[in-house]
Amino acid sequence: MELVCPAGSLPALKAAVDNGANAVYLGFRDATNARNFAGLNFGMDEIRAGIRHARAAGAKVFIALNTYPREAHWSQWTEAADRAADLGVDAVIVADMGLLRYCARHHPHLRRHLSVQASATSHEAIGFYARQFGVQRVVLPRVLSLQQVRQVIAHSPVEVEVFGFGSLCIMVEGRCFLSSYVTGESPNTCGVCSPAKAVRWEEAGGTRRSRLNGVLIDVYAPGEPAGYPTLCKGRFDVAGEIGYALEEPTSLNVLAILPELLRAGVAAIKVEGRQRSPAYVAQVTRVLRAALDACAHDPEQYAPRAEWLAALDRLAEGRQHTLGALDRAWQ
Amino acid sequence: MSMKLSLGPILYYWERERVLDFYAEVAGWPVDIVYLGEVVCSKRRALRPDDWLEIAGSLALAGKEVVLSTLALIEAESELGALRRAVGNGRFTVEANDAAALNMLSAAAGARFVAGPYLNVYNGETLTLLRELGACRWVLPVEQSRDMLAALQACRPRGMETEVQVFGRLPLALSARCFTARAHHLPKDDCEIRCRDYPDGLALTTREGNRFLTLNGIQTQSGSSCNLAGVLPELQRLGVEVVRLSPQSQHMDKIVQLFHAALVGELGEIETERAIGAYLPEGVCNGYWHGEPGMTWQPLASAD
Numbered sequence: 001m002e003l004v005c006p007a008g009s010l011p012a013l014k015a016a017v018d019n020g021a022n023a024v025y026l027g028f029r030d031a032t033n034a035r036n037f038a039g040l041n042f043g044m045d046e047i048r049a050g051i052r053h054a055r056a057a058g059a060k061v062f063i064a065l066n067t068y069p070r071e072a073h074w075s076q077w078t079e080a081a082d083r084a085a086d087l088g089v090d091a092v093i094v095a096d097m098g099l100l101r102y103c104a105r106h107h108p109h110l111r112r113h114l115s116v117q118a119s120a121t122s123h124e125a126i127g128f129y130a131r132q133f134g135v136q137r138v139v140l141p142r143v144l145s146l147q148q149v150r151q152v153i154a155h156s157p158v159e160v161e162v163f164g165f166g167s168l169c170i171m172v173e174g175r176c177f178l179s180s181y182v183t184g185e186s187p188n189t190c191g192v193c194s195p196a197k198a199v200r201w202e203e204a205g206g207t208r209r210s211r212l213n214g215v216l217i218d219v220y221a222p223g224e225p226a227g228y229p230t231l232c233k234g235r236f237d238v239a240g241e242i243g244y245a246l247e248e249p250t251s252l253n254v255l256a257i258l259p260e261l262l263r264a265g266v267a268a269i270k271v272e273g274r275q276r277s278p279a280y281v282a283q284v285t286r287v288l289r290a291a292l293d294a295c296a297h298d299p300e301q302y303a304p305r306a307e308w309l310a311a312l313d314r315l316a317e318g319r320q321h322t323l324g325a326l327d328r329a330w331q
Numbered sequence: 332m333s334m335k336l337s338l339g340p341i342l343y344y345w346e347r348e349r350v351l352d353f354y355a356e357v358a359g360w361p362v363d364i365v366y367l368g369e370v371v372c373s374k375r376r377a378l379r380p381d382d383w384l385e386i387a388g389s390l391a392l393a394g395k396e397v398v399l400s401t402l403a404l405i406e407a408e409s410e411l412g413a414l415r416r417a418v419g420n421g422r423f424t425v426e427a428n429d430a431a432a433l434n435m436l437s438a439a440a441g442a443r444f445v446a447g448p449y450l451n452v453y454n455g456e457t458l459t460l461l462r463e464l465g466a467c468r469w470v471l472p473v474e475q476s477r478d479m480l481a482a483l484q485a486c487r488p489r490g491m492e493t494e495v496q497v498f499g500r501l502p503l504a505l506s507a508r509c510f511t512a513r514a515h516h517l518p519k520d521d522c523e524i525r526c527r528d529y530p531d532g533l534a535l536t537t538r539e540g541n542r543f544l545t546l547n548g549i550q551t552q553s554g555s556s557c558n559l560a561g562v563l564p565e566l567q568r569l570g571v572e573v574v575r576l577s578p579q580s581q582h583m584d585k586i587v588q589l590f591h592a593a594l595v596g597e598l599g600e601i602e603t604e605r606a607i608g609a610y611l612p613e614g615v616c617n618g619y620w621h622g623e624p625g626m627t628w629q630p631l632a633s634a635d
Contacts, residue, residue, distance in 0.1 A: 074455070124435060182624055184624040189453070236536065236537060242538060246551070
């Protein structure tokens with residue numbers, strides 16, 4: 001299984017490659033990708049340097065063009081696709097049907113991966129994207145159980161990539177408008193979720209409150225660790241009970257089921273986190289590299305080592321991990 | 332106004348009798364198009380596929396255009412089977428809410444379908460593609476504004492009607508997890524079909540008592556309801572052919588009557604907007620239309 005790691009910057013790209021990533025994915029410095037955050041992403045010279053660094057180590061470079069181009073800004077996305085083709089990257093990661101068709105027509109030799117943001121959750125959906133646009137790999141949304149992942153791969157006409165570690169979207173990627181409902185900006189259109197500019201922190205009497213465009217997302221007791229107010233991970237009131245009504249802050253971690261994913265025929269394991277630091281990317285890549293190598297060497301005897309899990313939990317959101325939807329009980 | 336009025340699928344889990352009674356009434360309401368079927372959760376089986384086809388037949392006899400809506404999130408092989416049967420029903424148009432439905436529909440020669448609100452349509456290239464695959468109508472995705480609609484209308488292909496939701500809670504997100512079951516501390520596989528107890532979904536409020544979201548099984552909806560009655564003339568000017576009302580459990584007859592009255596010119600848009608608002612005690616929103624956060628509300632009188 002290929003290890004695909006996030007690169008939000010050139011130092012992060014080098015950290016991923018130097019620690020054993022088989023491929024890195026990155027974005028241009030604009031709304032054409034789903035991590036459109038201040039201070040992140042790549043200019044053309046940085047991408048060229050990144051490609052040189054990756055190629056020297058035998059690693060591939062993918063460019064994420066995984067937001068949905070609005071009609072008024074269509075050419076910004078097609079120009080980004082043209083630039084990706086000119087750069088000679090190994091693949092583009094695309095979600096929008098219109099942009100996929102543009103890429104298939106104008107850059108037929110540029111490999112196309114279907115972004116998780118396209119929400120292809122069945123082999124019929126994958127079949128649609130393969131048939132219409134010739135996508136060669138699909139990134140599965142984090143909504144399927146392990147059994148369903150097996151089923152999809154058994155019938156998929158193309159390679160399947162699954163998320164292995166990182167922040168967990170609780171909603172189906174590409175089909176969540178919670179962020180724009182509250183802030184006006186969404187992953188689909190702006191490449192952001194719960195954007196930092198809409199966040200306000202209030203402190204009073206020892207308690208901290210986090211707000212997103214005025215909406216109270218969470219209240220923290222004195223001494224309680226506070227997390228970023230991603231709106232689906234706040235504490236709310238449902239029928240008089242206050243708690244994490246949607247999901248608690250936690251990270252996805254599939255180390256426990258790597259052999260099952262290997263046997264299911266997963267082509268690549270993806271690490272989330274282009275917004276993370278180079279140090280984070282280095283540590284996560286190193287652990288996943290070791291785990292994947294151990295799994296490939298002897299899947300029957302493989303078991304995740306305690307120090308791997310401890311290292312990843314230290315980096316995880318809420319310092320805890322889950323298999324997410326892969327484990328049916330979580331659903 | 333020449334726009335047609337449509338009734339979207341019931342997004343909640345209503346008891347069988349309630350559904351049958353509802354559509355018996357709908358047959359007599361001034362709606363032109365009725366979307367039928369379970370869109371949210373395949374475990375809701377109060378009505379079997381044949382029941383839906385029977386309702387569809389009755390509504391067609393009453394002069395309604397009937398469209399069968401399909402599941403928005405498809406995870407299991409059994410759900411693909413149900414989708415295949417809906418697509419192959421041989422009589423009624425289908426609303427595609429997922430790429431799996433597009434794959435099945437576009438495989439058939441001479442396909443004709445509605446591209447539903449759960450498909451991501453943001454540009455003319457996508458609209459053109461859907462038209463070529465056989466779409467005869469598309470529904471504006473939830474988060475789009477007047478300006479985005481106008482840009483799409485300017486480049487929309489011939490033969491493609493446009494539909495916009497103008498009333499009801501907004502379908503904001505889908506998940507593998509069932510939030511209604513979670514609220515009851517039940518696993519999804521043993522959920523006891525608790526959404527049966529919430530004919531308008533389960534309220535989620537902030538810790539300040541702000542009615543924020545609505546939990547509807549695996550779907551998360553807006554807490555307040557969208558009310559675009561005030562911009563009906565603008566929708567007409569933008570060339571929109573169909574306006575959709577998303578059902579709620581109470582007062583739907585009166586809400587349909589009000590929108591109908593506005594469309595035939597018996598009621599002005601300000602009056603309609605206000606009258607509709609009176610049936611929405613939990614709040615109204617129209618922010619998306621104005622290019623603002625979706626949860627916000629600008630009454631017509633002060634709109635830009």
